[in-house]
Amino acid sequence: xxxxxxxxxxxxxxxxxxxxxxxxxxxxxxxxxxxxxxxxxxxxxxxxxxxxxxxxxxxxxxxxxxxxxxxxxxxxxxxxxxxxxxxxxxxxxxxxxxxxxxxxxxxxxxxxxxxxxxxxxxxxxxxxxxxxxxxxxxxxxxxxxxxxxxxxxxxxxxxxxxxxxxxxxxxxxxxxxxxxxxxxxxxxxxxxxxxxx
Amino acid sequence: xxxxxxxxxxxxxxxxxxxxxxxxxxxxxxxxxxxxxxxxxxxxxxxxxxxxxxxxxxxxxxxxxxxxxxxxxxxxxxxxxxxxxxxxxxxxxxxxxxxxxxxxxxxxxxxxxxxxxxxxxxxxxxxxxxxxxxxxxxxxxxxxxxxxxxxxxxxxxxxxxxxxxxxxxxxxxxxxxxxxxxxxxxxxx
Numbered sequence: 001x002x003x004x005x006x007x008x009x010x011x012x013x014x015x016x017x018x019x020x021x022x023x024x025x026x027x028x029x030x031x032x033x034x035x036x037x038x039x040x041x042x043x044x045x046x047x048x049x050x051x052x053x054x055x056x057x058x059x060x061x062x063x064x065x066x067x068x069x070x071x072x073x074x075x076x077x078x079x080x081x082x083x084x085x086x087x088x089x090x091x092x093x094x095x096x097x098x099x100x101x102x103x104x105x106x107x108x109x110x111x112x113x114x115x116x117x118x119x120x121x122x123x124x125x126x127x128x129x130x131x132x133x134x135x136x137x138x139x140x141x142x143x144x145x146x147x148x149x150x151x152x153x154x155x156x157x158x159x160x161x162x163x164x165x166x167x168x169x170x171x172x173x174x175x176x177x178x179x180x181x182x183x184x185x186x187x188x189x190x191x192x193x194x195x196x197x
Numbered sequence: 198x199x200x201x202x203x204x205x206x207x208x209x210x211x212x213x214x215x216x217x218x219x220x221x222x223x224x225x226x227x228x229x230x231x232x233x234x235x236x237x238x239x240x241x242x243x244x245x246x247x248x249x250x251x252x253x254x255x256x257x258x259x260x261x262x263x264x265x266x267x268x269x270x271x272x273x274x275x276x277x278x279x280x281x282x283x284x285x286x287x288x289x290x291x292x293x294x295x296x297x298x299x300x301x302x303x304x305x306x307x308x309x310x311x312x313x314x315x316x317x318x319x320x321x322x323x324x325x326x327x328x329x330x331x332x333x334x335x336x337x338x339x340x341x342x343x344x345x346x347x348x349x350x351x352x353x354x355x356x357x358x359x360x361x362x363x364x365x366x367x368x369x370x371x372x373x374x375x376x377x378x379x380x381x382x383x384x385x386x
Contacts, residue, residue, distance in 0.1 A: 030263060033307040104276060146280055153305040155263035155277055 040151035044141035064093045066161040071129035072105040073157040079176035087136035096140030
């Protein structure tokens with residue numbers, strides 16, 4: 001019991017250890033409750049041809065990525081070359097979810113805009129952006145009002161979901177994908193999901 | 198996470214800056230200032246029924262905005278908060294219960310959307326921790342108080358000899374070594 005005076009020191013060190021660990025966590029990365037749950041079903045108009053619809057069920061049997069993007073999203077520009085490179089290497093199909101293309105843009109006043117007009121503008125803007133930066137997507141769909149985004153628990157752009165052949169979400173990446181993220185986390189996850197079935 | 202992942206609320210930031218300036222000028226509380234609808238925003242809709250709107254507001258104050266994490270979706274001006282408020286309003290108007298709406302959001306965004314974390318296995322320490330610390334503190338205090346009582350009881354019990362010496366001292370005698378006299382003390386000062 002001679003070392004009793006050291007007890008507060010060890011209590012302090014324990015607390016400091018916890019706090020130091022806390023500093024390494026990112027409070028902006030909120031874990032998704034949708035992991036290993038069926039992806040929310042949706043049917044949305046395609047950017048390449050708004051008359052055509054794309055449904056979640058269309059990708060059944062494939063392991064694929066759903067990437068949330070928008071032309072007004074700055075971080076998407078940072079991420080985009082990584083996706084273009086991924087598409088060139090033909091490793092995993094990526095579907096784009098164009099999120100609130102018009103009404104999400106802070107520079108634009110979309111109040112009172114008719115849905116048809118908004119859709120037309122969204123298509124035009126999305127195509128122009130893909131033309132400028134390259135199109136890594138198998139196809140992109142328009143989430144005009146962000147409702148599908150809410151179903152997926154999207155709270156920022158970009159976000160990327162890994163969906164397996166049964167339509168289950170297996171992984172969510174929050175924020176722009178870096179080449180390191182892709183090589184060290186996402187592609188190994190894709191392999192793992194593919195092996196699992 | 199790079200700092201530029203603020204894409205969802207460029208307006209929110211601008212509105213906040215504007216609100217901040219306004220608050221500084223008018224000495225308004227910021228909570229009131231950010232209520233002003235930001236420019237370029239889809240006009241905030243309000244339910245026609247005041248009781249429904251009161252329910253919407255009550256619920257919105259309990260839900261966390263995921264973009265501005267220290268604000269509720271009632272306070273936040275981020276577009277996502279606006280979307281979620283509209284969702285809450287729409288679903289309550291459609292006759293769903295408050296619990297339904299909360300479940301709907303928790304299913305998508307997780308327990309993080311709740312300002313009050315639910316009591317379950319993983320939050321047991323969070324909820325029970327303070328009470329456990331309090332009980333531990335009380336227990337420790339009781340132990341120390343009891344031990345001190347025992348110790349001081351042992352100290353106060355004087356032996357026969359000590360008792361006699363104390364009596365002698367009190368009577369003014371100087372058995373053995375004498376205490377310093379008052380004269381000695383005065384001469385030193």
